[in-house]
Amino acid sequence: MHDLSTAFVTAFQLILSLDANLLEIVGLSLRISLTAVLLAALVALPLGAAVALFRFPGRTVLVAVLNSLMGLPPVVVGLLVYLLLSRAGPLGELGLLFTPTAMVIAQTILVAPIIAALTRQTVADLNEEYAEQLGSLNVGPGRAIWTLLWEGRFSLLTAVLAGFGRASAEVGAVIIVGGNINHVTRVMTTTIALETSKGDLALALGLGIILLLLVLGINSTALAVQNTARRLYG
Amino acid sequence: MKQRLLYALVPVLLLFGITVGQASDRFIIVASTTSTQNSGLYEYMLPIFSKQTGIQVRVVAVGTGQAIKNARNCDADVLFVHHKPSEEKFVADGFGVKRYDVMYNDFVIIGFKNDPAGIKGMKDATAALQKIAAAKSPFASRGDNSGTHKKELSLWRAAGVDAPKASGTWYRETGSGMGATLNTASAMNAYTLSDRATWLNFKNKGDLAIVVEGDKRLFNQYGITLVNPAKCPKVKVADGQKFVDWVLSPQGQQVINDYKIGGQQAFFATASMRARR
Incomplete structure (x- = not known):
C-alpha cells in the first residue's frame, strides 16, 4: 500500500520538477509512437478500405488474418525485427538495430494491422450506405477509397487512436530491438520495466501514471479536434 | 488529393528525420548483463570514459546467455559479462579476440x-x-x-x-x-x-x-572481450579496443573501485592486480 501512495507523490514531483531525463524519455516515447502510428496509418487506412470495398480471391482469408494480427504479441514482433535488423540478418547492412528507427519499425508492424482491421469494418459499414451512390457516379477505385475514408474520418480517428494506445503501451518489442539504451532508446515503458527490476516500485508506478496522463492528453486533444471539426464541417 | 498527401507526409518525414538523426554519433555497443546495469555502475563509469574519448557507450543489458548470443550475431562491439566458461568458449569459437578479467564481486x-x-x-x-x-x-x-x-x-x-x-x-x-x-x-x-x-x-x-x-x-568474476572482426567485419575495432583498454587501465580500474552503493564498494577491480604480477 505504501508504494501506491508514494507512486502518486513521485509522479507529481517528477512532473513538477520537469526532470530533464524524464522529458527526454517522454519526448522519445512520443516521437517513436507517433511516427509509427502515422506510418502505419498511411499504409493501413487505404489497405483496410481496399479490403472492405473490393472482391478478390482470398479476401475472407485476408480479413481473418488482419483481425488475428491485431493480437500480435509484441515480443514476437520484436524478435522478428531483431532477426531482420541484426548484423547477422538480411538487413544488417543498414545498421538500424538498437536505434529509435528500429523501434519505429517494430511498432509500425504492431499497429498497422489494428488500424487496417478497424478501418475495414468502418469502411464496410459505410459502403452499405454509399455503394449505390458511388456506383451511379461511376467513380474509380482510388476515388472510392478516398471518399469513404473521408466520410468515415471521425470513426477512423478512433482506429488510429487505438493504434497509438497499443504503440505507446507496449514494451516487449521495443526492449528487444531498442535495447533500452540510456539516452538513446530508453522510452517510458522500458524505463518502467527497468525501475521495476531495480525494485523501485514507487518510481516505476509513478512513471506509469505519467504515461497514462500523456495518453489521456493525446486522446483528449484528438477528441477536441474531432468535435471542433464536426461542428465546422460535419 | 495529392496535395493533402504531401501535407500528411511532412510531419512524418520531420519526425523520422529527428529520430534517425540521433543514431549517427560516434558510439560503440556493449553487450552486457542486467546485474551490472541494475547496480548503477555504468551510469557512474561510462560518462567518465565518454568525456575523455568522445566515444559514446551504448549498453544493451540482458542476461549473459542472451548477451553472448547477441555478440555472436555481431550485434555488439564489446562483450562485458560474468560467466568465464561461456566467455572462453565464445573466444575459442572465434567470436572474441581475447578475454580479460575486469573485476569481481x-x-x-x-x-x-x-x-x-x-x-x-x-x-x-x-x-x-x-x-x-x-x-x-x-x-x-x-x-x-x-x-x-x-x-x-x-x-x-x-x-x-x-x-x-x-x-x-x-x-x-x-x-x-x-x-x-x-x-x-x-x-x-x-x-x-x-x-x-x-x-x-x-x-x-x-x-x-x-x-x-x-x-x-x-565468487563472481566479470570479463571483457572485444568481438572479433574476423567473424564480424562491422565491429568498431579501434573504438571498441579503446574501451577495453580504458576499462583495464589503472584509471578505469580505479573508477570501478571508487563506485559505492550506500557507502559499500560494489565491485573489486582485478585487472591491475594481474598487471602487477
Missing part, C-alpha cells in the same frame, strides 16, 4: 527473515542449498540462462541436488532478470541467489536479507 543467498530452512549465517553455500532442498523451502531461480543462473545451477550440482527437476514445486524458475526475480522472491517468501551489487542497489528489499555469504564458491 560475489554472489549472496538471499532469504526471508523467518528463514524456514534455517540457513542464516552458514558459510557453506552448497550445504545451505541442501538444507533448502530438504526443507522444500521456496527458491526463486532466474531460469534464464544468465550468468547468475549458470552459477546457481553449478552450485546445485555441487550440492548434489537436482533442483530443476523440482521446477514448479518449491523450485520456481522466474525466467526473468535479477531484479524481477528478487521482486518475486520478496512476494513469495523465497530464497534466491543474487549478485551483491544488484542486491545492494535493490530498493524493494521488504523482509528479505542476506542469509549466506562468504563462501569462496560464490
Whole structure:
C-alpha cells in the first residue's frame, strides 16, 4: 500500500520538477509512437478500405488474418525485427538495430494491422450506405477509397487512436530491438520495466501514471479536434 | 488529393528525420548483463570514459546467455559479462579476440527473515542449498540462462541436488532478470541467489536479507572481450579496443573501485592486480 501512495507523490514531483531525463524519455516515447502510428496509418487506412470495398480471391482469408494480427504479441514482433535488423540478418547492412528507427519499425508492424482491421469494418459499414451512390457516379477505385475514408474520418480517428494506445503501451518489442539504451532508446515503458527490476516500485508506478496522463492528453486533444471539426464541417 | 498527401507526409518525414538523426554519433555497443546495469555502475563509469574519448557507450543489458548470443550475431562491439566458461568458449569459437578479467564481486543467498530452512549465517553455500532442498523451502531461480543462473545451477550440482527437476514445486524458475526475480522472491517468501551489487542497489528489499555469504564458491568474476572482426567485419575495432583498454587501465580500474552503493564498494577491480604480477 505504501508504494501506491508514494507512486502518486513521485509522479507529481517528477512532473513538477520537469526532470530533464524524464522529458527526454517522454519526448522519445512520443516521437517513436507517433511516427509509427502515422506510418502505419498511411499504409493501413487505404489497405483496410481496399479490403472492405473490393472482391478478390482470398479476401475472407485476408480479413481473418488482419483481425488475428491485431493480437500480435509484441515480443514476437520484436524478435522478428531483431532477426531482420541484426548484423547477422538480411538487413544488417543498414545498421538500424538498437536505434529509435528500429523501434519505429517494430511498432509500425504492431499497429498497422489494428488500424487496417478497424478501418475495414468502418469502411464496410459505410459502403452499405454509399455503394449505390458511388456506383451511379461511376467513380474509380482510388476515388472510392478516398471518399469513404473521408466520410468515415471521425470513426477512423478512433482506429488510429487505438493504434497509438497499443504503440505507446507496449514494451516487449521495443526492449528487444531498442535495447533500452540510456539516452538513446530508453522510452517510458522500458524505463518502467527497468525501475521495476531495480525494485523501485514507487518510481516505476509513478512513471506509469505519467504515461497514462500523456495518453489521456493525446486522446483528449484528438477528441477536441474531432468535435471542433464536426461542428465546422460535419 | 495529392496535395493533402504531401501535407500528411511532412510531419512524418520531420519526425523520422529527428529520430534517425540521433543514431549517427560516434558510439560503440556493449553487450552486457542486467546485474551490472541494475547496480548503477555504468551510469557512474561510462560518462567518465565518454568525456575523455568522445566515444559514446551504448549498453544493451540482458542476461549473459542472451548477451553472448547477441555478440555472436555481431550485434555488439564489446562483450562485458560474468560467466568465464561461456566467455572462453565464445573466444575459442572465434567470436572474441581475447578475454580479460575486469573485476569481481560475489554472489549472496538471499532469504526471508523467518528463514524456514534455517540457513542464516552458514558459510557453506552448497550445504545451505541442501538444507533448502530438504526443507522444500521456496527458491526463486532466474531460469534464464544468465550468468547468475549458470552459477546457481553449478552450485546445485555441487550440492548434489537436482533442483530443476523440482521446477514448479518449491523450485520456481522466474525466467526473468535479477531484479524481477528478487521482486518475486520478496512476494513469495523465497530464497534466491543474487549478485551483491544488484542486491545492494535493490530498493524493494521488504523482509528479505542476506542469509549466506562468504563462501569462496560464490565468487563472481566479470570479463571483457572485444568481438572479433574476423567473424564480424562491422565491429568498431579501434573504438571498441579503446574501451577495453580504458576499462583495464589503472584509471578505469580505479573508477570501478571508487563506485559505492550506500557507502559499500560494489565491485573489486582485478585487472591491475594481474598487471602487477
